[in-house]
Amino acid sequence: MFLPVSKEDMLARGWDEVDFVYVCGDAYVDHPSFGAAIITRVLEHNGFTVAFCAQPDWHSDADFVKFGRPRLGFLVSSGNIDSMVAHYTVAKRKRSDDAYSPGGKPGKRPDRAVEVYCKKIREIYGDIPIVIGGLEASLRRFAHYDYWSDSVHPSILISSGADLLIFGMGERQVVEIAERLRNGETPETMRDIRGVCYACDVKETPFTGVECPSFTNVSENKREYAVAARLQQDEQDFFRGRVLKQRHGKKMVVQNIPAEPLTSEELDSVYELPYMRTYHPMYEKEGGVPAIKEVEFSVTHNRGCFGGCNFCSIAFHQGRYVVARSKESIIREAELLTKQPGFKGYIHDVGGPTANFRRPSCNSQESHGLCKGKKCLAPVPCKNLVADHTEYVDILRSLREIKGVKKVFIRSGIRFDYLLADKSDEFIKELVKYHVSGQLKVAPEHCSASVLDKMGKPHIEAYLNFSKKYFELSKKAGKEQYLVPYLMSSHPGSDLNDAVELALFIKKQKLHPEQVQDFYPTPGTISTAMFYTELDPYTLESVYVAKKPEEKAMQRALMQYFDPKNRALVIKALKAVGRYDLIGTSPECLVPPDRTDRNRRSPGGVPGYGKNGSRANTSKGKEYGKNKSTKSKSKKKAF
Numbered sequence: 001m002f003l004p005v006s007k008e009d010m011l012a013r014g015w016d017e018v019d020f021v022y023v024c025g026d027a028y029v030d031h032p033s034f035g036a037a038i039i040t041r042v043l044e045h046n047g048f049t050v051a052f053c054a055q056p057d058w059h060s061d062a063d064f065v066k067f068g069r070p071r072l073g074f075l076v077s078s079g080n081i082d083s084m085v086a087h088y089t090v091a092k093r094k095r096s097d098d099a100y101s102p103g104g105k106p107g108k109r110p111d112r113a114v115e116v117y118c119k120k121i122r123e124i125y126g127d128i129p130i131v132i133g134g135l136e137a138s139l140r141r142f143a144h145y146d147y148w149s150d151s152v153h154p155s156i157l158i159s160s161g162a163d164l165l166i167f168g169m170g171e172r173q174v175v176e177i178a179e180r181l182r183n184g185e186t187p188e189t190m191r192d193i194r195g196v197c198y199a200c201d202v203k204e205t206p207f208t209g210v211e212c213p214s215f216t217n218v219s220e221n222k223r224e225y226a227v228a229a230r231l232q233q234d235e236q237d238f239f240r241g242r243v244l245k246q247r248h249g250k251k252m253v254v255q256n257i258p259a260e261p262l263t264s265e266e267l268d269s270v271y272e273l274p275y276m277r278t279y280h281p282m283y284e285k286e287g288g289v290p291a292i293k294e295v296e297f298s299v300t301h302n303r304g305c306f307g308g309c310n311f312c313s314i315a316f317h318q319g320r321y322v323v324a325r326s327k328e329s330i331i332r333e334a335e336l337l338t339k340q341p342g343f344k345g346y347i348h349d350v351g352g353p354t355a356n357f358r359r360p361s362c363n364s365q366e367s368h369g370l371c372k373g374k375k376c377l378a379p380v381p382c383k384n385l386v387a388d389h390t391e392y393v394d395i396l397r398s399l400r401e402i403k404g405v406k407k408v409f410i411r412s413g414i415r416f417d418y419l420l421a422d423k424s425d426e427f428i429k430e431l432v433k434y435h436v437s438g439q440l441k442v443a444p445e446h447c448s449a450s451v452l453d454k455m456g457k458p459h460i461e462a463y464l465n466f467s468k469k470y471f472e473l474s475k476k477a478g479k480e481q482y483l484v485p486y487l488m489s490s491h492p493g494s495d496l497n498d499a500v501e502l503a504l505f506i507k508k509q510k511l512h513p514e515q516v517q518d519f520y521p522t523p524g525t526i527s528t529a530m531f532y533t534e535l536d537p538y539t540l541e542s543v544y545v546a547k548k549p550e551e552k553a554m555q556r557a558l559m560q561y562f563d564p565k566n567r568a569l570v571i572k573a574l575k576a577v578g579r580y581d582l583i584g585t586s587p588e589c590l591v592p593p594d595r596t597d598r599n600r601r602s603p604g605g606v607p608g609y610g611k612n613g614s615r616a617n618t619s620k621g622k623e624y625g626k627n628k629s630t631k632s633k634s635k636k637k638a639f
Contacts, residue, residue, distance in 0.1 A: 002030055002280050003040055004051045007066050019048040019072045019178070023064070023117050025086075025109035025136075026079030026100040026291075027283055028054040030276040033295035034080055035134055035170075041273040042171050048072075048178050054280075055101065055108040058116050061124055069128065072181040074121050075174070076162065077134030078113040080291070082522060084148050087111060090520040091549075092148060102279075103286035111148075112136075118160035129187050131177055132156065133166035138317050139524030141167050141197045141255060142232055142246050143215040145225070145532040147521040152219040152532075155246065155253045157199045163187035165197040168317055169303065171270060172259045194238075195259025205252045209243025210235070216249075222533035223540065229529035230373075230537040236316055239369030261323045267303065268329035277340060297340070298349035298411075299333050301325050301395070305353035306361040307415055308375040309445075310456040311491065311519065311527035314353045320370045324358045327395050331402070338404035345405060350396065351412025356419060356427065358391050373538060378458050379449075381421045389419070389427035400434060410435045416442055416466035417458040425473075432473045432481060439482035440470070446488060446498070447505035454493030454530065454543060460505070467509075485511065489555040490546045491519040492530035496577045499555040503570075503590055504582075506559060516559040518552060561590045568594070 004010040005028060010018060020043065024036045031037055040050045051070070056063030079086070079100055086098055087106065094106070101108040110116040114136050121130055140156040157165050164187050166173045173195040180190055191198050191206075212231050213224035228246070235241040236258060244255040262270065278296065279289040304322040305314045330350070337343055349355070360366070361376040362384040376382050399408045410431065419428055431440075444463035446452050452459055467483060474481040487506070489499060506513065521528040530536060530543050546552050554576070557569035570591045574582050582590045 002028070002052075002276055003044070004067070005054065005280060005282065007068075010051055010067055013049075015049055017049075017068055017071050018051040019043075019070060019182070020050045020075050021053050021064075021067050021070045022050055022075045022077075023053045023056060023121070024077050024079055025055060025083055025113035025117075027102050027108070027289045028052050028280040029100075029278070029289050029292055030280070031278065031292060031295060032271050032273075032275055033298065033300065034291075036077055036079065037275060038270060038273075039075070039077075039133070039170060039174055041275060042175060042270060043178055045273055046175050046178065048182075056117070056120075058110050058120055061120070064120055064124055069125060072178065073129030073131060073163075074125075076114055076117050076121070076130060076132045076137075076160075078109065078136035079134065082136045082139065083109055083111060083113040084146075085520070085522055088148060090518045097290075099291040100289065102283040102289055104290045105286075112159075114140075114156060114162075115160045118162050122161050129164075129181060130160075130162045131164045131166060131174070131187075132160060132162040133170045133174070135313070135317060137162075137165050138167040139313050139522070141165055142212065142228065142244075142253065143218050143248070144523040145521065145528055146523070147528070147531075152215075152225070154215050154248050155197070155199070157197055157253055158248050158251060163198070164190060164193075166195060167197060167255065168195055168258055168319060169261070170195065170259075171262060171266075191254070192256070194257050197253060197255045199248070199251045199253050202247060202250055202252050205245060206243060206254060209245055209254075212244060212246040214247035216247075223535060226529055226533045226535040226537040226540060229526060229533075233316060233526060233537075234372045236319060237369045237372075238319065238321065239365070240372070241369075258319065261304065261319065261321050264324060264326050267323055267325050271300065271325060271333060272329060294348070294411075297337050297343055297347055298351070299330055299337070299347060300352050301330050301350055302352035302354075302357055305357065306370065306376045307354055307357075307418075308378065308456050310454065310530070311488070311525055313522060313524045316524040318353060320361075320376075321365060322357045322360050324391075327391070327398065330395055331398055334399050334402055334405065338402065343404070345407065347399060347405060347408045349409060349411040350399065351410060353412070354418075355410050355412035355414050356389060356392060357415070359386065359388070361385055375456055377415065377417050378456050379453060380458065381417060385418075385421055387418055387421035387423075389422050389424070393427050393430055396430060396435065407437075408435055409437045411437070411441070413441070413443055417462040420462060420466055420469075428469060429473055429477075432470060432479065433477045436474075436479075436481050439484050441484045441486065442466070443486040445486060446491065446494065446502055448494065448498040448501050451491060451494045451498050454536070455488075455491055455527070485513075486517065487513060487559055488517050488519055489559055490552045492527055492534075492543045492545045494546065494555065495544050496546075496551065496554060496558075496573050499558045500574065500577060500579055500582070503558040503561045507561070507590065512562060513559060516556055518556050558590075567591050 022040050043050050051067045097104040098106040146153045212228040218225040218228050238258040238260050241258050246253045302324040304318050306320040447460040449459050521531040534545050536543050554569050554573035557566035561570045583593050585592050
């Protein structure tokens with residue numbers, strides 16, 4: 001049974017009031033891939049009554065008062081993703097659709113939804129307890145750069161007026177908050193709960209912990225912003241993390257130590273709650289909620305990611321410590337899927353933030369936590385890394401044996417560098433034989449070593465080694481399969497020379513990307529801090545950042561140099577860095593010349609361009625693939 005979505009639903013259950021009203025920027029989908037579903041089911045499991053207020057009309061009071069005043073308070077989330085990312089492309093244009101809204105129609109939630117909802121609730125109900133959580137709140141818990149306004153915003157605790165902010169995965173925190181509210185406590189007495197943030201008067205600031213540069217300082221000084229960004233990332237560890245504080249005028253925003261991750265047994269329990277596993281039937285007439293299609297017949301087996309990509313928010317939200325569900329729980333969920341309406345024998349994914357992580361990256365994390373300021377996999381795997389796919393392979397084999405299951409796919413991201421670090425080839429052999437749906441998505445992101453270092457990714461040789469192995473094993477298995485590499489333009493550290501290098505790599509590897517991704521500076525990542533400050537938070541050294549729309553367009557066009565509509569931009573980019581040798585009709589060239597260039601001699605490079613003008617005439621991009629060990633059946637590589 002779905003949670004109540006109307007007063008009639010509530011009364012039909014025999015409830016005169018509810019303990020909590022959960023206000024969400026997404027449509028109501030009761031599936032464990034949706035954070036709102038997990039939190040509300042966990043509360044229900046612990047004896048609390050919850051009503052679900054999905055995508056309320058923020059222009060009036062009606063939706064916020066339809067359940068009456070909740071007995072304990074409001075819980076507020078923007079939904080599965082940040083509301084600004086849901087609304088705008090990286091070019092800051094309005095999106096034409098919204099996968100988390102009925103019928104995929106946009107406009108069902110406001111910009112900065114958490115703030116708008118909280119202000120409306122406060123306007124109606126005064127001092128009622130308001131607890132915020134989910135991705136939007138979690139990643140905006142400190143003063144943060146807001147890409148859409150090109151300015152630094154205060155902590156969302158301050159701008160929303162909420163009482164408490166749950167950061168990270170919130171099952172433990174929300175249950176403790178609910179129990180203490182039921183026992184008569186107020187939010188002001190709950191400042192000891194791990195995994196929450198609160199705002200207090202400066203004079204009430206706890207003595208423990210470490211203080212970040214203030215909101216005023218990070219707004220006025222980019223170096224201070226970079227220092228704060230590093231502190232916030234480094235203390236996001238449940239084992240060794242410290243209390244963090246950041247002054248906002250007369251208020252102090254305090255982040256407590258991160259909550260302890262759930263155990264495997266607790267994670268099993270969360271994923272085996274009685275979800276309806278679909279969207280609420282009230283959306284049927286609008287065509288349902290598109291976001292369910294990708295996850296309806298998928299199984300989440302892990303949580304957390306030690307991959308540590310600088311542009312990814314997972315480390316700052318879920319954390320880097322990996323927890324996995326038991327094999328038995330995964331099998332039970334898969335068997336449940338076979339009985340669901342519409343199941344046709346295909347499990348679409350057995351994954352999570354990173355599909356092939358089943359354990360912490362090394363054994364010392366249980367007693368020391370994750371290393372501060374270091375990465376487990378980049379630029380090369382740590383010597384203490386334990387790479388083992390044995391348990392994952394065993395689970396996949398058992399899933400394939402379930403009656404009614406025809407095929408088990410893996411569609412979550414796979415860390416190919418972690419896969420290569422495993423001394424056994426069992427996983428990659430079974431991956432190519434049983435678990436690829438014709439093409440496998442992987443994320444080398446770029447080919448330039450300097451750019452990959454800023455991304456926190458392994459160097460391109462890891463991808464080339466994986467690619468070679470993948471195609472060799474696919475051939476042995478008698479399968480024609482493809483790789484779909486995700487590539488990114490305009491990441492901090494990437495100038496036009498790097499973009500040209502990437503275009504040459506794409507050409508050498510005979511790739512034809514149909515879609516490319518421009519770097520999107522979202523709150524809570526190291527890469528966003530680099531974008532705003534033009535500094536590396538870990539070294540405080542200068543970082544080149546492409547911010548002008550024309551240069552960003554040129555970097556993006558170079559990734560699709562073969563598309564005739566990009567020809568003018570590609571030529572302009574090549575001229576800017578003096579790469580006239582790549583304009584022509586020979587096999588080494590990227591684009592044919594335009595009329596004005598046909599009889600023009602190359603004038604050489606452009607000194608001073610970007611971060612290192614002397615690189616203008618480099619041809620290192622041509623070297624990729626020359627070594628026989630990196631060659632593969634090029635005709636099998638496609639998008």
